Amino acid sequence: MGETAVFGAGEYEARCRRTQEAMAGEGLAAMLLTSEPDFQYFAGFFTRFWESPTRPWFLILPATGAPVAVIPGIGTPLMSRTWIEDIRSWDAPDYDDDGVSLLADTLRELTRPGDRLGVPMGRETSLRMPLADWERLCDLLPKRTRHDVSGVLREVQGQKSSAEIAAIRRTCQIAGRAFDRVPEILRPEVTLAELFRRFQTLLLEEGADWVRYLAGAAEQSGYADVISPAHHRPIVAGDVVMLDTGAVRDGYFCDYDRNWAIGTVTPQVQEAHQILFETTETAFDAARPGLRVCDLYHIMETKLSRHSPAPISGRLGHGLGIRLTEPPSLIAADTTELVPGMVLTLEPSLTMGSGKMLVHEENIVITEEGADWLSPRGPREIPVLEWAR
Amino acid sequence: MGETAVFGAGEYEARCRRTQEAMAGEGLAAMLLTSEPDFQYFAGFFTRFWESPTRPWFLILPATGAPVAVIPGIGTPLMSRTWIEDIRSWDAPDYDDDGVSLLADTLRELTRPGDRLGVPMGRETSLRMPLADWERLCDLLPKRTRHDVSGVLREVQGQKSSAEIAAIRRTCQIAGRAFDRVPEILRPEVTLAELFRRFQTLLLEEGADWVRYLAGAAEQSGYADVISPAHHRPIVAGDVVMLDTGAVRDGYFCDYDRNWAIGTVTPQVQEAHQILFETTETAFDAARPGLRVCDLYHIMETKLSRHSPAPISGRLGHGLGIRLTEPPSLIAADTTELVPGMVLTLEPSLTMGSGKMLVHEENIVITEEGADWLSPRGPREIPVLEWAR
Incomplete structure (x- = not known):
């Protein structure tokens, strides 16, 4: 070798x-x-x-x-x-x-x-x-x-080996350190395009070999979609900023996001963030060998539906490893049984009454006893960045 | 829109x-x-x-x-x-x-x-x-x-439009500014893996949206291949360092490389670098509408063969644009006629007597009159970085 x-x-x-x-x-x-x-x-x-x-x-x-x-x-x-x-x-x-x-x-x-x-x-x-x-x-x-x-x-x-799980955990930790440093780069007048560049730099500084995937948004009180390229408008007060990354170290991906509110935050966004956090918490607590992917989906879907004005659409997570997204898909049709070594993203999203959406994502691994977090756990409350003028 | x-x-x-x-x-x-x-x-x-x-x-x-x-x-x-x-x-x-x-x-x-x-x-x-x-x-x-x-x-x-050519030129200029700054990051004790991270950061700082491709090498008096991932050994005197990038801005790639010698350089490496430079010069001078890709290949191949102990193998360049590599391939079998708006890489490589190789790459566009450089022209002489101790 x-x-x-x-x-x-x-x-x-x-x-x-x-x-x-x-x-x-x-x-x-x-x-x-x-x-x-x-x-x-x-x-x-x-x-x-x-x-x-x-x-x-x-x-x-x-x-x-x-x-x-x-x-x-x-x-x-x-x-x-x-x-x-x-x-x-x-x-x-x-x-x-x-x-x-x-x-x-x-x-x-x-x-x-x-x-x-x-x-x-x-x-x-x-x-x-x-x-x-x-x-x-x-x-x-x-x-x-x-x-x-x-x-x-x-x-x-x-079904990942322990060596693979360690590799994914390391990439998740790299992204975690970069997410922790976002307040350094999310400063007044920065555009989303420039924020994307700076965040990629943070990921590299923290040890990523390569930033294969980066998505995000910065719009007033939530966002309209999660795959668009970055815009060139300065980020302003009232924006909700989301960054979602698939960085790579030694060929293994992480895939999770974080949200920030700029200056001020609406009660609706605060509540949506809490619901998403609690949905990942509920899914994490339920995840264990023998449970089927569709069961995990229904647990998340039930929790989200109680708060969503619109029906839940799309998947609520997926596999992760040598690809940014791998099987299984957290959808009602996926009957795969969870087994130890399976690495998943939990990715609930909520469309608010305003029509804007919020997405929260974490990475977990299924263990003999239940599940472990691979991404450093995000906060229940959406962080509000106060920009001194 | x-x-x-x-x-x-x-x-x-x-x-x-x-x-x-x-x-x-x-x-x-x-x-x-x-x-x-x-x-x-x-x-x-x-x-x-x-x-x-x-x-x-x-x-x-x-x-x-x-x-x-x-x-x-x-x-x-x-x-x-x-x-x-x-x-x-x-x-x-x-x-x-x-x-x-x-x-x-x-x-x-x-x-x-x-x-x-x-x-x-x-x-x-x-x-x-x-x-x-x-x-x-x-x-x-x-x-x-x-x-x-x-x-x-x-x-x-x-056959690229003028808007596309301008986009590729801009990406080439971004990479050119990053290449100019390599002496800032190619410092004693740095490993190639760390150099890769720092160079990606330079590309982002200079305006790349995304570093989709990066290759390189750092070995004594030339390198053995050009697609391996970065190693984790400190770069040392006598190494020839090569960085080759496919950065992207607004969806358009550049694809060219630069070489540096650390501390000292052998006459063989110096000469090989000059031959590669002159091969791109000769190809640039010959490139014009109506010439076939295979003719351009033969012009380069003839020049290289005079100095190569081994037969020339592989292609000597390719198309470039919305993909890192596009048709045509600069090989003997490609009879495509050059037309204005065609964007090409000129990528001659030379295997030296030591068995090590050197690659030099530039990006050009075919015009009505001949060709234009899209990459800022690299130097004839391989730059030697003197590291103060």
């Missing part, structure tokens, strides 16, 4: 073994993976180079043994420093054959006619390769049937 | 019209798009929310008129502030039907049996939706034939 690996080879071997047990249950000869988080999870292959959409990358997990990498030559030095030993590469980009025949050859070697080949095809997945190349690959692999493995991956990756 | 739009509606209308002209040439009734850069390009829809892989997003460009958005409800408020008026949404995630039947209904409304439906299927593209949902969509849309539009998108998006 090279100097850049986050975990020892044992961690990756254990992940592969657990996955291979689930694969055996579904009679799979191999699994084909193409995405950044799957390369990170099984190979320990970390790079920001996924930002370039030019080259496809392939990782094959056979029924037994270590994964085989079929990758562009530019990735060979880095892949050679992971625990993966069987690395096959081509000089990409190749307009005539961008790894497809090399991949087909490798899959023919690792599987036999009649075998089932696993590919993530279900929700929250996508195939990171050109569709035409995928179709050509299928033509080059006659007599292998494709089988959706998104369920297998959800189950295996959803 | 809302406050968050980067360009006026006219810019997006013109993009759609140009694309629709190319679509008419291929007899297409509509085009289906699923990716972040395509949403940005045609709808002016900007958000960092693409970091969440949970929800699929669909944009349909009909043969005439404005695009139609079929999107998760969480995106409606933001999409309503773009120039897009026909917005259809569902409450995602929906485990039974995550937008697929709504998308099929919309496509049935916008196309007729026998029509050709465009989808990006070729190189440098991927379909950002679950494969199983794509197959279900095809079943729900009988009698429409699929047609690869990656060539159409390459041509249209490859």
Whole structure:
């Protein structure tokens, strides 16, 4: 293992073994993976180079043994420093054959006619390769049937190891220290766009490797949505400011937010903040192995509905780890059972009578006994920043 | 158009019209798009929310008129502030039907049996939706034939408007100011991981919205690869330090690097740096409308080969804009003709006798007369940082 690996080879071997047990249950000869988080999870292959959409990358997990990498030559030095030993590469980009025949050859070697080949095809997945190349690959692999493995991956990756939980906790703590310092940067005349820049700087100063996700808002008495880019108006008294981050350290995300009121706060916003806090408190107290995700959703939904003029819509949390958002979704349709090692966000939102909304989010891990906070617990009362003039 | 739009509606209308002209040439009734850069390009829809892989997003460009958005409800408020008026949404995630039947209904409304439906299927593209949902969509849309539009998108998006070129130039200037300040942060005892954090902070301070990509290296007399994550060893005398960034402002990338030598520098590194500088100089002088990308490649390759102990491998540059890397690739197989408005990186690399490599990268735009630098021109001589003890 090279100097850049986050975990020892044992961690990756254990992940592969657990996955291979689930694969055996579904009679799979191999699994084909193409995405950044799957390369990170099984190979320990970390790079920001996924930002370039030019080259496809392939990782094959056979029924037994270590994964085989079929990758562009530019990735060979880095892949050679992971625990993966069987690395096959081509000089990409190749307009005539961008790894497809090399991949087909490798899959023919690792599987036999009649075998089932696993590919993530279900929700929250996508195939990171050109569709035409995928179709050509299928033509080059006659007599292998494709089988959706998104369920297998959800189950295996959803149950984090103690090393993974420690990594997520560390990222949450980094964000916690940055959130604590927000009063340093949320000053008179700052625009939301500038606040975004300064908050990213705080996250880096506190130890984030990379700020992959940042959202937020600053509007009078609540906000209209939570995914818009930052505006260029100075933040003013009466604004409710929200910052929500997915910072990354060693490949693991946090995902939680904090709210502040500037100068003054309406009773409606104060009350909404308390209700959201109490909703996360109630969910935290209820969360334990055996409870289903939909049960947790209903507990939160019941609490929120009592105070919401509008019906509750959208999910109230989700999984978290090597992706900003992972399965499960806290919705009525998700019957996943909570198990120890599952990392979740609790993310209740409330639309107030004014039509504006407020969102509060925390990160937890399911333990044998119940749940632990991964994000340093936010305050029940919305903090009011007094700006001296 | 809302406050968050980067360009006026006219810019997006013109993009759609140009694309629709190319679509008419291929007899297409509509085009289906699923990716972040395509949403940005045609709808002016900007958000960092693409970091969440949970929800699929669909944009349909009909043969005439404005695009139609079929999107998760969480995106409606933001999409309503773009120039897009026909917005259809569902409450995602929906485990039974995550937008697929709504998308099929919309496509049935916008196309007729026998029509050709465009989808990006070729190189440098991927379909950002679950494969199983794509197959279900095809079943729900009988009698429409699929047609690869990656060539159409390459041509249209490859020729940037003056507004786009100005945006890329601005991002390049932001990175230029950050690179100028590197001596402030590249100090004794700093590790490469810490340098990465500090450099991201400089980029934000100088005006980047977001540091989507950062690569670099710090090794004795050159480096072994250019995509590895940062190491945690203190940088020491004799190291060659490289930083390569894809910062973003208003959705447009820069992508170029700079090198520094610490304390001392070998004649081999000095010479390699000069050769790389001269290779970009030669390429810049040659670049003009009508020259083919492969010609530009051969000009660079010829120059480099004279000094390289190893054969030149990999590409020597690429397109740049709403993606860190876009078509074309500067390789022998790319016969694309240069046209005014094309933005390129010139990225020659040289493997020295030691086996270590050096990379130099600049960003240019093709003009009527030749080429313009978008990145502030780097130095011919590698700067040597003297660290006082």
